[in-house]
Amino acid sequence: MSIKFGILTVSTTCSQHPEKDEAGPKLEKEILLEFSKSLVSYKKIVTDDLAAIIHELEFVTTNCVCDVLFTVGGTGFAPSDVTPEATKAVIDKEAPGLTYAMISKSLAVTDMAMLSRSVCGIKNQTVIINFPGSSKAAVECFRFIKSSILHAVALIKDSIREVETKHAEIQCNFDRNLSEESKVKIKVGESRIRKSPFPMLEVSDAKNIVFKTVSVIQDTELIPIEKAATRILAEDVIAPKPVPAFPASIKDGYAVRAEDGAGFRVVEYSTAAGDGLKHPALQRGQIVRISTGAPLPPGADAVVQVEDTTLIDVTDNGDEELMVEINVEPKVGQDIRQIGSDIEANTVVFEKQAAITPAYIGVLAMLGISKVKVIKRPTIGIISTGSELVSSKDTLRPGQIYDSNKVTLIALLSNYGYEAKDCGIANDTPNSLKAVLENSFDTCDFIISSGGVSMSEYDLVKQVLVEDFGAKIHFGRLNMKPGKPTVFATLTYREKSKIVFSLPGNPVSCCVTSLLFVLPALRYIENSKNYEEFPNVNVILEHSIVNRDLRPEYVRLKVYRDAQNQLIAKSTGNQISSRLNSMVDANALLCVPGNSSFETGTVKPVQLFTQIF
Ligand SMILES: Nc1nc2c(c(=O)[nH]1)N[C@H]1C(S)=C(S)[C@@H](COP(=O)(O)OP(=O)(O)OC[C@H]3O[C@@H](n4cnc5c(N)ncnc54)[C@H](O)[C@@H]3O)O[C@H]1N2
Ligand code: MOO
Numbered sequence: 001m002s003i004k005f006g007i008l009t010v011s012t013t014c015s016q017h018p019e020k021d022e023a024g025p026k027l028e029k030e031i032l033l034e035f036s037k038s039l040v041s042y043k044k045i046v047t048d049d050l051a052a053i054i055h056e057l058e059f060v061t062t063n064c065v066c067d068v069l070f071t072v073g074g075t076g077f078a079p080s081d082v083t084p085e086a087t088k089a090v091i092d093k094e095a096p097g098l099t100y101a102m103i104s105k106s107l108a109v110t111d112m113a114m115l116s117r118s119v120c121g122i123k124n125q126t127v128i129i130n131f132p133g134s135s136k137a138a139v140e141c142f143r144f145i146k147s148s149i150l151h152a153v154a155l156i157k158d159s160i161r162e163v164e165t166k167h168a169e170i171q172c173n174f175d176r177n178l179s180e181e182s183k184v185k186i187k188v189g190e191s192r193i194r195k196s197p198f199p200m201l202e203v204s205d206a207k208n209i210v211f212k213t214v215s216v217i218q219d220t221e222l223i224p225i226e227k228a229a230t231r232i233l234a235e236d237v238i239a240p241k242p243v244p245a246f247p248a249s250i251k252d253g254y255a256v257r258a259e260d261g262a263g264f265r266v267v268e269y270s271t272a273a274g275d276g277l278k279h280p281a282l283q284r285g286q287i288v289r290i291s292t293g294a295p296l297p298p299g300a301d302a303v304v305q306v307e308d309t310t311l312i313d314v315t316d317n318g319d320e321e322l323m324v325e326i327n328v329e330p331k332v333g334q335d336i337r338q339i340g341s342d343i344e345a346n347t348v349v350f351e352k353q354a355a356i357t358p359a360y361i362g363v364l365a366m367l368g369i370s371k372v373k374v375i376k377r378p379t380i381g382i383i384s385t386g387s388e389l390v391s392s393k394d395t396l397r398p399g400q401i402y403d404s405n406k407v408t409l410i411a412l413l414s415n416y417g418y419e420a421k422d423c424g425i426a427n428d429t430p431n432s433l434k435a436v437l438e439n440s441f442d443t444c445d446f447i448i449s450s451g452g453v454s455m456s457e458y459d460l461v462k463q464v465l466v467e468d469f470g471a472k473i474h475f476g477r478l479n480m481k482p483g484k485p486t487v488f489a490t491l492t493y494r495e496k497s498k499i500v501f502s503l504p505g506n507p508v509s510c511c512v513t514s515l516l517f518v519l520p521a522l523r524y525i526e527n528s529k530n531y532e533e534f535p536n537v538n539v540i541l542e543h544s545i546v547n548r549d550l551r552p553e554y555v556r557l558k559v560y561r562d563a564q565n566q567l568i569a570k571s572t573g574n575q576i577s578s579r580l581n582s583m584v585d586a587n588a589l590l591c592v593p594g595n596s597s598f599e600t601g602t603v604k605p606v607q608l609f610t611q612i613f
């Protein structure tokens with residue numbers, strides 16, 4: 001993150017003779033030495049005048065001229081020293097920790113630090129920090145607080161990436177109680193690898209390795225039915241009560257005694273859905289007006305729909321029916337849902353290992369079941385790696401790009417019902433990778449990272465996994481395009497097993513390998529017995545497809561139905577693995593063997609990973 005600094009020298013003498021200002025220039029030099037990518041965007045000298053200082057502070061903070069503004073001078077006991085008063089008048093929030101740090105560390109240098117009245121605080125998005133006027137003291141104070149500046153600015157600007165990385169580092173160091181550095185050293189010169197040490201595996205072999213390695217989860221949990229869609233039942237569901245629990249009318253009409261047959265009848269009362277049974281049993285010749293879903297009154301054994309009746313008489317005010325003619329011979333049980341006719345009590349409604357669909361949830365609700373026991377899912381964490389990455393909420397510096405993999409992966413998993421946690425972005429340095437991975441292992445069991453797995457000296461993910469976490473790399477290179485450097489690893493962290501997929505950083509490679517390995521692994525872990533691949537369907541190719549690479553290529557296709565209801569497939573355009581647009585409308589993958597082509601009109605099986613709309 002680049003920071004904009006400001007220096008406001010407060011000195012009546014220097015405002016008249018700027019060449020006498022020593023502290024300002026020395027501080028500037030020190031800032032640029034420490035924050036090489038940052039700049040000092042504001043420099044000014046004002047007199048020791050309360051109004052003049054306030055005016056400058058207001059100007060800088062209102063116009064976001066800088067992120068951190070150091071005032072230099074005017075913090076002592078002299079009558080003219082009013083910088084702290086001006087600062088207090090401007091800031092919204094005080095930052096006494098900064099003041100405390102400066103004073104306590106300065107006391108180790110000189111007792112005179114006792115006389116400092118320095119104030120620090122925040123106004124809008126700017127931190128204001130009062131330094132003493134002597135150049136030595138100003139530079140010293142800067143050194144005392146410089147370690148907090150990056151994080152302070154990131155927090156104020158809500159710079160997600162910087163904050164997450166810092167938190168991960170702090171958390172990691174805190175947990176270990178020591179700032180243990182990564183054991184990995186970046187390879188230089190002749191030690192850089194020029195050939196991958198990992199054998200190139202076929203996709204099918206890699207998948208078998210994944211299925212054999214991931215342990216099948218036995219844990220269960222009780223969750224509210226509202227959250228149960230796509231989850232796997234851990235036990236049979238037995239109906240605690242019948243549905244319906246009372247004989248209910250299927251029609252709007254009249255509850256009758258079938259043996260009374262057709263003819264004129266007295267309408268005793270009316271009953272609607274939701275009404276309880278509060279009336280005595282029907283006697284010969286009596287009927288009850290009834291609505292669909294209402295409980296059948298006692299004594300009634302059939303319902304005659306209103307269309308099969310004629311109104312004969314109403315009350316004087318015309319509101320209530322008195323007499324109706326039943327036009328058809330009713331049959332016993334006609335238009336009645338008997339008790340348990342939808343679901344019988346004490347029967348197995350759903351068997352364990354069923355995947356819960358929305359209608360399952362409705363049936364559970366019908367049975368009065370509000371919680372359901374399901375197979376526990378691993379906690380999933382997503383990491384992006386790359387020093388070039390910035391959250392799309394942040395501002396880009398030259399050479400940086402927005403992180404798209406993390407949000408894509410989280411959304412992709414959510415699409416298939418899996419919740420995943422954002423575990424931040426790691427820089428391509430051993431320490432940052434170690435800290436971010438470690439933080440993810442603290443809270444997650446199934447980690448998906450992207451980037452940093454290919455051949456450069458900054459592709460350090462595998463090394464950090466092995467050297468810092470003792471991971472076993474099950475595979476590190478696959479014969480596929482995109483997705484060649486895909487990594488699958490397992491490790492034990494604080495006595496718990498962790499599964500790690502480190503996917504290639506190219507956005508398409510990351511998506512395709514998620515569909516081919518990550519999702520299958522998650523589904524297999526949860527329900528290995530009923531595991532099924534995404535469906536294969538035959539499609540007609542709208543155009544020829546050529547693969548010039550030696551690796552089998554997983555071409556992204558859009559499958560649609562033509563006017564004759566045939567399934568047609570067309571490519572989603574340029575298939576380069578950086579072009580995420582080739583994924584956006586894709587609903588299928590076609591595997592084209594290395595160095596071969598498929599002709600227009602040929603029928604090929606594709607793997608459908610989402611619906612055909
Ligand atoms: N000498 C070789 N170089 C490369 C090989 C190889 O076999 N030999 N393989 C290539 C292939 S194939 C792929 S795929 C990539 C994979 O690289 P990494 O996994 O190491 O990923 P990075 O180098 O970190 O990044 C690659 C590319 O993707 C962009 N990226 C990374 N993360 C994100 C993200 N979260 N959001 C958006 N974009 C991201 C990154 O900026 C790079 O442009 O390696 C080839 N090289
Ligand atoms: O395998 Mo890389 O994933 O071609 O782009």
Ligand SMILES: [Mg+2]
Pocket residue numbers: 451452453454455456459505
């Ligand atoms: Mg790389």
